[in-house]
Amino acid sequence: MPFSINLAVITGNVTRDPELRYTPSGSAVCSFGVATNHSIKKGDQWEDIPTFHNIVVWGKIAEYIANTVHKGTKVSITGRIDNRQYDAKDGTKKYISEIVADTVIPFTDRKPAEGMPSVTQTDQGNSAPSEPTATEEKVNEKVDDKVEDIVIPDEMPF
DSSP, X not given: OOOOOOOEEEEEEEOSOOEEEEOTTXXXXXXXXXXXXXXXXXXXXXXXXXXXXXXXXXXXXXXXXXXXXXXXXXXXXXXEEEEEEXXXXXXXXXXXXXXXXXXXXXXXXXXXXXTOOOOOHHHHHOOSOOOOOHHHHHHHHHHHHHHHTOOOOTXXXX
């Protein structure tokens, strides 16, 4: 058999809320759309050209995505491109290309871990440095302790 690769890797924004369905055998299947952009130069201006992708996810990942992802969420997807055909209600054959995803990674806003300082909008606007809080001092002490423990041998290969 000849060697071939069918791999799709995209990162973009979800264009419609995921739709979760179940097959007659009980397998979960989720479908949604993702838009990616590429830029072309027209004269002196750059123009973004969107490409819309149909995504299909199966199994436990499908249920997870249906509960956590919504329109506008940025996601990274790895999977394979699949082409299929079906008969429309008017009797014509319809062809569709979709990415059957193996992995879907949603990019969500991360909240700082408990006890860690966070930067807020008002913190960024201060021009004068402020005194560190007790929590920040504890974090700095832990970081300093770890930095002092690093030993670099003389015979490092780089």
